[in-house]
Amino acid sequence: MKAAVFDRFGEPRDVLEVRDLPEMEPGPGQVRVRMLASPVNPSDLLVVRGQYGRLPALPATPGFEGVGIVEQTGPGFLKVLRGLRPGRRVAVLNAKGGNWQEKVILPARQLVPVPPDLPDDQVASFFVNPAAALVMTRWVLRVRSGSWLLQTAAGSALGRMVDRLGRFYGFRIINVVRRRQQADELIKAGCDAVICTTDEVMEERVLAITGGAGVPYAIDAVGGATALSVLRSLAPSGRMLVYGTLSMEPITLDPRSLIGGQKQLEGFWLSEWAPRQRILTMLKLFRTTIKLMRAGILTTPTGNSYPLDEIRAAVDEAESPGKQGKVLLRIGRS
Helix, strand or coil: CEEEEECCCCCHHHHCEEEECCCCCCCCCEEEEEEEEEECCHHHHHHHHCCCCCCCCCCECCCCEEEEEEEEECCCHHHCCCCCCCCCEEEEECCCCCCCECEEEEEHHHEEECCCCCCHHHHHCCCHHHHHHHHHHHHHCCCCCCCEEEECCCCCHHHHHHHHHHHHHCCEEEEEECCHHHHHHHHHCCCCEEEECCCCCHHHHHHHHCCCCCEEEEEECCCHHHHHHHHHCEEEEEEEEECCCCCCCCCCCCCHHHHCCCCEEEECCHHHHHHHCCHHHHHHHHHHHHHHHHCCCCCCCEEEEEEHHHHHHHHHHHCCCCCCCEEEEECCCC
């Protein structure tokens, strides 16, 4: 079978190559899935560069999520979960990475059976952004209807999902972006409030928008000076989640920013949150995600797709500033 492999950390287009690997047999409680598609996510490329929070042993194959067809189950499988019979289409949540190959073997718990009305391109991006957006806002922060939530990187796919969640559940969003073009797009889309940090001061604009109160909730994907501005924009007893490091810069924090007003700064990483949850909790999350996908709330805009053999072209486009939607690797056919 074909797989995208890298032997050393570095720039994805320089270190990724497609190789033939032997096909493996599933063990007890495992499932072999024939992959259909997998998105090229920023987290995948951070792994290839050696910059992600958890790195694989080399050589390795990237790919945290995707969609595939159950092909074979290992011994004792039916005692684990009866819903994953051969031929069933599933979302493939590969916590260790490895979905950029034609077939993958992993525990049954990391597969989610999906209904036939959800298209492959949406199932391929079933978990990373949709689950993070939903869990952060509704399960961790528990943002109340009518309250303000501030988010950075608001022009991203995840940021757009958070904005739609706000409209659906009734909380208001202050969207923070760096480029004026992005700000204009969000304003045109009818967002509650938009701040462009290129020509506006975040703290001043937040106070103006909230009538001097600040925001009770915030999520940040940037870090560095941007995260510090978010922290300063919190209302007394406000809570802030940091879930990304786009700036690759540390947060230089004056403890008084937390002490004054009893503010809370927390980290969130879906890869660590999910394994700590009970199976029933995860099943509830999956059902809610499917419901909100059907409603158009947690959908992912998709762009061009590439066969596995064109992996370098795929990763180049995934990082191009003007790309239209999520880039997909088309690995197999239904």
